[in-house]
Amino acid sequence: MANVTFSSPVMPRDITVYAVAGSRVTLLSLAKSHKIPIPCDCQDGECGSCIVEVKNYTKNTRDGVTLTNKEREVLLQLGKITKEELKDMACHDLPPRHRLACQCLVRNEDILVTFEGDTTLPVKGPALSLAAAIYKGGVEMDSLDKFLSFSVKVEEDSAQHYEELSANMAECGNTDVAKLFKQLGEYSRLHLAEAMAKCERFDATVEVPASSAWPDNASPEMAKQWAGDASMTRLDALKVALQGERRGYEFYYSVANTAADKQIRAVAKEFEREEAEHVETLKLWIEKEEAAIRATAR
Template identity: 50%
Template structure:
């Protein structure tokens, strides 16, 4: 079995597909069968429209494969293959980082497939809860300094949550997750400090209004997951972090949607983008972790 995770700005979340290696199925064929929107035209390696980037999730399990002259030539024309990669392809039958989905066959290895999608369409926002999609009212944030004060509080709290999770993963010997959560904590602190710098005198002790916290979205179990328990499982830690990031994301979405001031709405957009990207990162980690638990 092979685990193929597809990632693109044109998708609301990363999607993992389990494929049988050796059945001569190309990545494009598998994508089409699972409604993954990889662009394509000729399907014969002659147009380059199905360009993808392939990351081997286990570099030690990278399988050799003969790169066809047709694909090699198209990658040259697109400027997506280096001289070293050409040598590896010709001498060692090792595939380059970029491939054509119609020419790339599934092997016994887990890969992450990234692609741009249709650039004429806007990027798809991350998935939100039904409560967030129905949200129409609540307290309106009137000024940019007020909004930035909430940002400082939201991101400072998020940093503390990630610190707790990093400590729990360190205690559990899950060093890769400890590193991830430490990086996310650093990003949250940077956002909080930036918000305070942009609005002199912004109140960093603000509490996010109750009407921005979706009903029953944070369960008692979620509070327990944040506690930094050393027995916390990898998957529970990731799900706890995703819950927090989704709440942050939905707070910024609500702030923009309810703002009567164009300046407040504009100020919210960079935070919506930043949180949306982090939501997708965590969803991809969870997808891979769930697959690993099953196999």
């Protein structure tokens, strides 16, 4: 069993995945199966687009040293193998720092794989629920202050709810989940401050109307099942938080795509991007938590 940690500036968090040594899976295949965005064009060791830096957690390991002829030639052409590394490969069987992800096989070793990523790709937002996809607007956002008043309400409700859950979890002795909700509450407080800073005068009495895409006339980031359950695991908490963040994202998405005023649409789009980042961060946290649970079960 090998632990492979992927790290990149284009990823919100590092992701550690597990692979069976000897299965002859490449780093690129492993990354693609976990939706990790290593750039790749030819996927056959000829273009060099999937170059990564590999660091072994066990020093001077002999695993993973074998380079294919294609990989060796491309790395030499790109200047990614030093003379010292060539000497170490020949004399000590030590692997070079840089590898091609499509050629490097996963071995029985724990490694850190870093890559730059393709920063030219457009950011893709989270998938929308059916309601949000067909939503045509239940409130006419005819002024920026009106939209920001709704934003303040959304983020204030979210922050208060996270903080209440954090307190409930702490009282139940579930400190791990309490800490998680406290952190999420701080994120909402930051977004709340941002909305208030942009607003000249906000209305603290606004409510998301029943004609919106969300049921029960509730603020988008409020969810019924967020009860203070002492048995709630960290994974449960993350999934609940993800649902709330998705609904927050959908709220801003709807305004960004239905408001008539260009300034309102621009600010809503900015908030939409931030909520999308929260959603993607939570999804990565969930993946890491599920991976940790699988490892413990093994």
